[in-house]
Amino acid sequence: MATVMKEGLGLPLEKTLAYKLSQRDTTYDETGCYWGTKELTLKDQDPIKYEQFFSRLQSAVFAAREKARYVAASPGGREMGESVWALATAEGDTLAMSLGFISHCAAFPVSIKHMIDNDFEDNPGINDGDVFGTDDPLTSGAPHPGDTYTLVPIAVEGEVIAWACSVNHIMEAGAPQAGSWPVFTVDTFMDGFVFPPMKTGENLRQAKWWETLWMRRTRAGAMNILDDKMRLAGCSMIHGSIHEIAEEYGVEYYKQACKEIIEESRRMILDNMRSTLIPGRYEGSCFRISMLKGQQTIWKHADKNEMLHVHTMFSQDEKGGIVFDTEGSSRWGYHGFNGYPGGSDVGLYLGITTTFAHSCKASAGVNMNVESIYHEGSIYNPDTEFAACANIWAQSMQMQCLSSSAIHRNFFMRGYLEEAFAPEDSWDGVQGSGVLEDGTPYGFTNFEWVGGGAMGAYPFKDGTPCTWAQHTQLCNVGNSEEFEYLIPPLHHLGRKLEPGYCGHGKYRGGVGQSSVHWMQETGQRLGITRGGSATSMTTFLSSGMNGGYPAPGVITVTALNTNIPDLIKADGDTPTTAGEVLAYAAKGKLTGDITSWKYDPPEQSMGDNDLWANAAGASGGWGDPLERENSSVVEDIRIGQLPEDFAKTMYGVVATKDEDGMVTMDEAATKQEQDALYASRKADSKPAVEWWKEQKAKVESHTIREELLEMYRSSTSFAGYDKHYRNFWQLDDDFEI
Amino acid sequence: MEVVDKGLLQQLVEGQISDIDVDEMRRMTKKDPERFWTYLDILQEKVTWDNKILMRLNDHLYIVMNGTERIVKCDCGHEYGDYRVNWKLHTDIRTRDTQDSMEQVYYPAAAAPDPEWMELREFYCPGCTAQLAVEIVPPGYPLIFESFPDLDRFYREMMDKPLADESPDWFKDKTADFLAAL
Numbered sequence A: 001m002a003t004v005m006k007e008g009l010g011l012p013l014e015k016t017l018a019y020k021l022s023q024r025d026t027t028y029d030e031t032g033c034y035w036g037t038k039e040l041t042l043k044d045q046d047p048i049k050y051e052q053f054f055s056r057l058q059s060a061v062f063a064a065r066e067k068a069r070y071v072a073a074s075p076g077g078r079e080m081g082e083s084v085w086a087l088a089t090a091e092g093d094t095l096a097m098s099l100g101f102i103s104h105c106a107a108f109p110v111s112i113k114h115m116i117d118n119d120f121e122d123n124p125g126i127n128d129g130d131v132f133g134t135d136d137p138l139t140s141g142a143p144h145p146g147d148t149y150t151l152v153p154i155a156v157e158g159e160v161i162a163w164a165c166s167v168n169h170i171m172e173a174g175a176p177q178a179g180s181w182p183v184f185t186v187d188t189f190m191d192g193f194v195f196p197p198m199k200t201g202e203n204l205r206q207a208k209w210w211e212t213l214w215m216r217r218t219r220a221g222a223m224n225i226l227d228d229k230m231r232l233a234g235c236s237m238i239h240g241s242i243h244e245i246a247e248e249y250g251v252e253y254y255k256q257a258c259k260e261i262i263e264e265s266r267r268m269i270l271d272n273m274r275s276t277l278i279p280g281r282y283e284g285s286c287f288r289i290s291m292l293k294g295q296q297t298i299w300k301h302a303d304k305n306e307m308l309h310v311h312t313m314f315s316q317d318e319k320g321g322i323v324f325d326t327e328g329s330s331r332w333g334y335h336g337f338n339g340y341p342g343g344s345d346v347g348l349y350l351g352i353t354t355t356f357a358h359s360c361k362a363s364a365g366v367n368m369n370v371e372s373i374y375h376e377g378s379i380y381n382p383d384t385e386f387a388a389c390a391n392i393w394a395q396s397m398q399m400q401c402l403s404s405s406a407i408h409r410n411f412f413m414r415g416y417l418e419e420a421f422a423p424e425d426s427w428d429g430v431q432g433s434g435v436l437e438d439g440t441p442y443g444f445t446n447f448e449w450v451g452g453g454a455m456g457a458y459p460f461k462d463g464t465p466c467t468w469a470q471h472t473q474l475c476n477v478g479n480s481e482e483f484e485y486l487i488p489p490l491h492h493l494g495r496k497l498e499p500g501y502c503g504h505g506k507y508r509g510g511v512g513q514s515s516v517h518w519m520q521e522t523g524q525r526l527g528i529t530r531g532g533s534a535t536s537m538t539t540f541l542s543s544g545m546n547g548g549y550p551a552p553g554v555i556t557v558t559a560l561n562t563n564i565p566d567l568i569k570a571d572g573d574t575p576t577t578a579g580e581v582l583a584y585a586a587k588g589k590l591t592g593d594i595t596s597w598k599y600d601p602p603e604q605s606m607g608d609n610d611l612w613a614n615a616a617g618a619s620g621g622w623g624d625p626l627e628r629e630n631s632s633v634v635e636d637i638r639i640g641q642l643p644e645d646f647a648k649t650m651y652g653v654v655a656t657k658d659e660d661g662m663v664t665m666d667e668a669a670t671k672q673e674q675d676a677l678y679a680s681r682k683a684d685s686k687p688a689v690e691w692w693k694e695q696k697a698k699v700e701s702h703t704i705r706e707e708l709l710e711m712y713r714s715s716t717s718f719a720g721y722d723k724h725y726r727n728f729w730q731l732d733d734d735f736e737i
Numbered sequence B: 001m002e003v004v005d006k007g008l009l010q011q012l013v014e015g016q017i018s019d020i021d022v023d024e025m026r027r028m029t030k031k032d033p034e035r036f037w038t039y040l041d042i043l044q045e046k047v048t049w050d051n052k053i054l055m056r057l058n059d060h061l062y063i064v065m066n067g068t069e070r071i072v073k074c075d076c077g078h079e080y081g082d083y084r085v086n087w088k089l090h091t092d093i094r095t096r097d098t099q100d101s102m103e104q105v106y107y108p109a110a111a112a113p114d115p116e117w118m119e120l121r122e123f124y125c126p127g128c129t130a131q132l133a134v135e136i137v138p139p140g141y142p143l144i145f146e147s148f149p150d151l152d153r154f155y156r157e158m159m160d161k162p163l164a165d166e167s168p169d170w171f172k173d174k175t176a177d178f179l180a181a182l
């Protein structure tokens, strides 16, 4: 049979990327196996060789991360877990990943498919050692332009057999609002330096103009170039390793073994799901405020406040894989909180990858076991190509925790309590820009409260502070001095746990952490905003675990024109957490213009001795707080993690702490207080049916604030949620919501 | 560790287990499928009533057999009716919708949700007053149906022990029917 050649490429048709992509999909649709791989022939014939082969691939990506981040990098990439390197197949399916951001395996196939579908093979050509980059949510699967990708094709005799892939979170994205998660962004044109997949270099070397673009289009050009070099250095290492491995094992073995690896892990991940989940329907919801009214007068269509609704249904397909339907989530809007399906999957996969890709090869096998449904027109799938996505993480982190929450409820129901906890991942980033005294402009992001937060409570034990980050195994809040060095005017006046700040319960969530940033030598100007998950207007998720309270949202406190210099002169006693800033202000000790924000503050222009205090990373509780052991409450008071007055209102524990730190509980008063708390439950509650009738009347008479009615109108514009909402309140079809 | 024995699981259920044992359990390459049965044994021994537990839903709530019905029941004995109806509709509800009442359950005060936008709902068992669930949502938000397991499918496919009274009807959400009848 004559070889069919692909015109112009000088390659047999079956060696082209376009052919491989379509064959992968056709064979999967026909057989339900990756590339139709029903038998793991190489594994069965010589398992030792097969495992050695895989460990070579795995070592290549591990080594890439461990070396590249010391070649060059901003602190997020080097010190914290804000990066990942991966090896993917020719079609973009992940084979092996380093530590770090592993859910980005959802994005690589989107970028690579975009390049293939748009004939990049023909123009500009996809050749061995080319360098491609992207951060565009629509075309590349990037969640937002802060997450920047480098992709390097690996080709043998003209045939692309693999891609070396990398992503890291850069320090500044070049939007009108400085930082890496702009809040005020009307459309994609205000998201910053957005670039669809493009060839930026050849022979493992970036073009000179590429550096110039970073310098001209972002405010932290030097840092972003360091990160670019870091990503490419790692990809180059993978490129070299894969050429060696392919030569040693032979290209045919390489290609077949890769198919088997993904098929094998698809089966094992499915098995992990089936053996720990319970088929059913698990509903979840959460909310995120977008408070933009009055922040500008130019873009009238964006001048509004919106409560964003995230509504999800977690269920199983007939094989036992996960189906995650987001119907009822708000429509997209003129704000930065939207995303496209690829980037939404990067969010959703955070919990799913880390939970189920264990005891097996962590590969694209996970992708085939998850069906995500993002309805057209929603915040996860805008029916426009111009939606802004700069701050999708501000709600997608919550969205994905709704899937984790369903998973952890399943663990509890099935008896695998050791794996169950309240998964909430509140985070905060302080970002901005300024001009130093000498005229040097700069932009920045402080990642500390992105790098790690608290574990939620388990059904048998309290959560622990500062010990996890859903997006990486490398939970790390970074180094105070390094952030101070890179962000000239911000100094830590305090950086520690915020007492009492968690979701409470029989077992409480890990308490969150707080920083007080003190401005010094602010130069010609300094403007600060935040990018982060739910503000304290809402909680992180809507449902607590089994009677526990969900994690509180992020606290932001600003204090302008303060008397901090006087306090330092007097006795050096200054506030060290956001809570303390407010407490010192209430006592009259701290003076100035002090604001506690329930929503993202507009940019704050800051000068010397102003404070920006934030608290984030709190996690949720588990179970009824009145079932908490009194001794645990007393211990929390003793270690300074629970104020005495709050211990009384929350847990009914009456205790005092003396000057030596000894805590004494008054048994009789505690018993009395707890009885009173139970009595108030009886006195202040009503039967649900009665409650329902009253609420229905409220819904029918529209006695709900206008922004919330708008939210319900947005969600009920999707047919399935409309039915759900009308069914619950028993509303006629013609009732106008 | 390949199987978690009853004694150890009991410690886990009671919150009296050591961190070392928990770590051992987490390191199991494969979870022990028989765990579900051991779990039900332990739970059945804990409750004071005789209905057969089909599944644990919550710290206090179970789906149990009650004659030919599958109902939700609290460990205190209070019955919530058909498990296909969101059990929250059979609880007592307290709503916190003021700054003061929110500050009683969130600390520091700046962390309390905003009562101008959100309300906090606590769900209590009418029998024992245990707090079974908490929701923080805007007013007018439907109650969240947290967990509606497909028992037939789970018992048949995952546990290889089909329930005797299998029927496609068992996995139909009856919440709206219940509300329509009010």
Ligand SMILES: [Zn+2]
Pocket (backbone or CB within 6 Å): B060, B074, B075, B076, B077, B078, B125, B126, B127, B128, B129, B130
């Ligand atoms: Zn009860």
